[in-house]
Amino acid sequence: MKRREFISLIGGGLVWPAIARAQDGAKLHRIFWVSTESEPDPFLDGFRDGMRALGYVEGKTVTFETHYAPGNPQALRKIVSDLQRKDIDLVVSSGPATRVMTGVTDVPVLFALSGDPVALGVVKSLAHPGTNFTGSTFLSLELAGKRIELLKDIYPKLRKLAVFSNTDHPGEPLEWRATLESCRNLGIEAAYVPFCGAREIENGLTAAGNVDADALLVFPDVVTLVHRAKIAELAIARRLPSMFGWSEYCDAGGLLSYGANQRTTYFRLATYADRILRGENPSDLPVMRPEKFELAVNLKTARLLGIDLDVSSILFRASKVIS
Numbered sequence: 001m002k003r004r005e006f007i008s009l010i011g012g013g014l015v016w017p018a019i020a021r022a023q024d025g026a027k028l029h030r031i032f033w034v035s036t037e038s039e040p041d042p043f044l045d046g047f048r049d050g051m052r053a054l055g056y057v058e059g060k061t062v063t064f065e066t067h068y069a070p071g072n073p074q075a076l077r078k079i080v081s082d083l084q085r086k087d088i089d090l091v092v093s094s095g096p097a098t099r100v101m102t103g104v105t106d107v108p109v110l111f112a113l114s115g116d117p118v119a120l121g122v123v124k125s126l127a128h129p130g131t132n133f134t135g136s137t138f139l140s141l142e143l144a145g146k147r148i149e150l151l152k153d154i155y156p157k158l159r160k161l162a163v164f165s166n167t168d169h170p171g172e173p174l175e176w177r178a179t180l181e182s183c184r185n186l187g188i189e190a191a192y193v194p195f196c197g198a199r200e201i202e203n204g205l206t207a208a209g210n211v212d213a214d215a216l217l218v219f220p221d222v223v224t225l226v227h228r229a230k231i232a233e234l235a236i237a238r239r240l241p242s243m244f245g246w247s248e249y250c251d252a253g254g255l256l257s258y259g260a261n262q263r264t265t266y267f268r269l270a271t272y273a274d275r276i277l278r279g280e281n282p283s284d285l286p287v288m289r290p291e292k293f294e295l296a297v298n299l300k301t302a303r304l305l306g307i308d309l310d311v312s313s314i315l316f317r318a319s320k321v322i323s
Helices: 003-024 042-053 073-085 095-101 142-154 172-185 198-208 222-226 228-237 247-251 262-277 299-305
Strands: 029-035 062-068 090-094 109-113 133-137 160-166 189-195 215-218 242-244 256-260 293-298 320-322
Touching (some): 029 042, 029 073, 029 095, 042 062, 042 090, 073 095, 090 262, 095 109, 133 262, 142 172, 142 215, 142 242, 142 256, 160 172, 160 198, 160 222, 172 189, 198 228, 215 228, 222 247, 228 242, 228 247, 228 299, 247 256, 293 299, 299 320
Parallel strands (some): 029 062, 029 090, 090 109, 109 133, 160 189, 215 242
16 A cells, blocks of 8 residues: 555544534534633633544534633632523633632533642542543642753752742642752752732732842742733843743743643643543543643843853753744
8 A cells, every 4th residue: 555545544534533523413512611811712722623623513513602701710600600501511611710610510521720620629539530520730740840950950050949829729739849849959949939819919029029039930820820921020120030830921021931731731621522522421531631841931031131041952952932
């Protein structure tokens, strides 16, 4: 068999079930999307791409009912209370919106969460959720040490690190302990700068700027994500090399980030949506963990801080370079 024919056959085998599913028109699945992000929403776009790749056709085999409350999960409570009166097949909650879904017990709920879903109480364990919730968590404690190593790689003089953390975030104590241990192993003093939710972030930023640190590490969560530009500006103004969890922070002016690609995570989440819509129980689907991580570097910020990245190997390792 010629190579071209072989590729065609394999490709046809992959897409045939998808085409068949799109054409059968057996049911229009209704998905309820709730988010504390704002529109346009790249995470919804990633999820939609994943559903399309599985053969779902919007308006024919799937439809999305979207609800947004940027940075304010409490505003979603009224919307969620109406959920009981709707004919919804599946709920997808993005980020902290999952908190307002905890009272939903009779509809499958998929989540993508930066924190610990066990600590939040929506699953019994990552391996065996045991409830109507499952999904993906971005929480990767093993990344805590890697982020500090990368920061020290481009700034070898690092001796004291300000750790900016929202304590109103499931799993935060675990992330702080892992970070503290990594700092100790690298001979770095960790200056813990906690704050609680959006109402305290201004005071938290002031405190972070006053700890006389050499660099800034920011834990990823929705509050720091919403205020990422402000945090990046503070770091530049204080001449602090900064490390974040996701590349969206670097897009806003952060120096470095290392973590999961969120859009890819939402794309993968569609596979669970497909399985649940086909009848599988979310209780039996293990919570997914990120498989790929990306290192992002902002060259413009590096120049503003006077950091010469040409003497570091970090550019060769970077997945994304912002110039």
